[in-house]
Amino acid sequence: MNMSLSSHTKIQPSVLLVGGFSMPFEDLEKCLLLESDMHVPGFTYPLGLLTIAAVAREQYPDISYQILNINKELCFHYKNPDKTPLTIEQFIESALTALVKNPPMIVGVSQLFSTGHTSSLKLAEVIKRLWPKTLTVLGGHHVTNYAENIIRCPDVDYVIRGSGEISFTQLLGSVLSGKSPIGIPGVVSSIENKHSVSEPIHDINTLPRLAYDLLDMEAYMLYTGRTVRKDDTRSVSMQFSRGCVFKCTFCTSFTVHSRTIRTRDPALVIDEIKELVEKYKMNTIVIEDDLFGVDKQKFYLLVELLKSSGLKLRFSISNSLSIAILNEKMIDCLIEMGMEVAYISIESGSPYVQKHIINKNVNIKKAHRLAKYLKKADILLTGYFIYGFPGETIDMMKETVEVAKSLEFDWAEMIIAVPLVGSTMLQQFYDKKILDSKKMEDVMNNADFRKRLFDTPEISAEDLGQFVYNANVNVNFFSNSNMRHGRFTKAILTFSDIISRYPFHIVGLACRAYCYKQIGKEKLCSDDLHSIELQKEQHSEAMHLYSIYGKEIDDLIIKSNIVSQV
Numbered sequence: 001m002n003m004s005l006s007s008h009t010k011i012q013p014s015v016l017l018v019g020g021f022s023m024p025f026e027d028l029e030k031c032l033l034l035e036s037d038m039h040v041p042g043f044t045y046p047l048g049l050l051t052i053a054a055v056a057r058e059q060y061p062d063i064s065y066q067i068l069n070i071n072k073e074l075c076f077h078y079k080n081p082d083k084t085p086l087t088i089e090q091f092i093e094s095a096l097t098a099l100v101k102n103p104p105m106i107v108g109v110s111q112l113f114s115t116g117h118t119s120s121l122k123l124a125e126v127i128k129r130l131w132p133k134t135l136t137v138l139g140g141h142h143v144t145n146y147a148e149n150i151i152r153c154p155d156v157d158y159v160i161r162g163s164g165e166i167s168f169t170q171l172l173g174s175v176l177s178g179k180s181p182i183g184i185p186g187v188v189s190s191i192e193n194k195h196s197v198s199e200p201i202h203d204i205n206t207l208p209r210l211a212y213d214l215l216d217m218e219a220y221m222l223y224t225g226r227t228v229r230k231d232d233t234r235s236v237s238m239q240f241s242r243g244c245v246f247k248c249t250f251c252t253s254f255t256v257h258s259r260t261i262r263t264r265d266p267a268l269v270i271d272e273i274k275e276l277v278e279k280y281k282m283n284t285i286v287i288e289d290d291l292f293g294v295d296k297q298k299f300y301l302l303v304e305l306l307k308s309s310g311l312k313l314r315f316s317i318s319n320s321l322s323i324a325i326l327n328e329k330m331i332d333c334l335i336e337m338g339m340e341v342a343y344i345s346i347e348s349g350s351p352y353v354q355k356h357i358i359n360k361n362v363n364i365k366k367a368h369r370l371a372k373y374l375k376k377a378d379i380l381l382t383g384y385f386i387y388g389f390p391g392e393t394i395d396m397m398k399e400t401v402e403v404a405k406s407l408e409f410d411w412a413e414m415i416i417a418v419p420l421v422g423s424t425m426l427q428q429f430y431d432k433k434i435l436d437s438k439k440m441e442d443v444m445n446n447a448d449f450r451k452r453l454f455d456t457p458e459i460s461a462e463d464l465g466q467f468v469y470n471a472n473v474n475v476n477f478f479s480n481s482n483m484r485h486g487r488f489t490k491a492i493l494t495f496s497d498i499i500s501r502y503p504f505h506i507v508g509l510a511c512r513a514y515c516y517k518q519i520g521k522e523k524l525c526s527d528d529l530h531s532i533e534l535q536k537e538q539h540s541e542a543m544h545l546y547s548i549y550g551k552e553i554d555d556l557i558i559k560s561n562i563v564s565q566v
Helices: 025-032 047-059 071-078 090-097 113-131 141-145 164-177 218-225 266-280 298-309 328-335 353-359 364-376 394-409 426-431 437-446 461-478 486-501 506-518 522-538 540-559
Strands: 014-019 065-067 106-112 133-138 158-160 233-240 284-287 312-323 341-348 380-387 410-414
Touching: 025 071, 025 090, 025 113, 047 164, 065 071, 065 090, 071 090, 071 218, 090 113, 106 113, 106 164, 106 426, 113 133, 113 141, 113 437, 133 141, 133 164, 141 158, 218 233, 218 298, 233 266, 266 380, 312 328, 312 540, 328 341, 328 364, 328 394, 341 364, 341 394, 353 394, 364 380, 364 394, 380 394, 380 461, 394 410, 394 461, 410 461, 410 486, 461 506, 461 540, 486 506, 486 540, 506 522, 506 540, 522 540
Parallel strands: 014 065, 014 106, 106 133, 133 158, 233 284, 284 312, 312 341, 341 380, 380 410
Antiparallel strands: none
């Protein structure tokens, strides 16, 4: 529903850009009402919004721009020991009114994942209630692929499909001039022009520097970014390229950024890095490319320019290195650049799933070779694994568990396949009559990467959830590669990260206690044993874990000759 533009002519020219929720509606509700601590919120740099703000500000510098990352606000609310129960509406209203003093002319909401669908529509609803004359514009990967449904929402004035920088800026210009934005490529005003889509930016070197100044950079540098957080870590997320040539069935990134790789000029990248170091004292870069390093010529030039710059930085490749692209020479260069953390996407250990279901075709033999090479260089290594693809059998999933264990990553991220709107995987579920549009609405409202709401002929939703959780506990805890090979200090680092987020995790506590015992830290070992007993008394989830894994926990304690001093 798009409003009359004339109603905005007297409103102070300001734009608010909001990063939408990533948490499903049901989980968000429980989190805010303090009914569950199973879902720990996190946040990342809103790179898309930072780019849109930079492009719009370059064109219209006299307008005030603000960015509100709702996930950041949720994260800090969650960390507040004095927090009280809130409804979703109360939380949204509090976050909006704390930042914005006058009604914005336009609010743009970015929604990347389908799991945050209903939560972000609630955002639009509260925005309209607070500021009835404000235009609401939704965009992002999920919105691009679900525009026909989202534009029907009475609280949404416009939808942007595809890359949003140019379309949003042109929409802003039309509002300022009192003209209709209908006809701007990518701007959807009703179901009549639901197929309108903006082209991806072909030359990303023409984009201005990201508007980092619109963020509370201290909070972002100190608390976000998938990297090893040391006492002095000050991390900034950056993109060096856009696009991905691969056709993985579970991904929707191509619907916005296309399958054409566009890589930034390495000299421009170095200039921006120098500016970030000087302005924010940044010392760690988290690379957020979909497919980093595919342009080998520019990759090696970037390495050389970084070496000659004299900058001493740490790097984390967070969106996963591709086994198809990576080789030992590149690894050597990445280590020379300062890479400390690497993420590798494997997805499945089943050759059949790789070739016939997800269309990824990871060379598992090469993955073993490169993982061994990275581990030898002491790189902290995380692998991604997904279970529950359409047509995937339990035996195929077991193959993935065995591969995850044999690769000996420092951590294996185990998740359930979520059929994102716009993905080939969703169509596969539709074709198999497992999902339809009505069921998909329920999936978007309540499912995430940890649980599933629908059965398949191969496995029930409940059994899949338990299978994945068992795989996680087996590979990452009881069969933890660092613990098995005597790298106890490194194992403690991983277990401590989990325990800091989930204090009731008695499996993690037992494994950490074992490691403390092995390195002679008896007091810390005893403290963890004491915590296990306390958590079992005070937290139902701890008792639930013990009911499933009690024998393994007790065996681990006995095996290490730990005697509780409690």
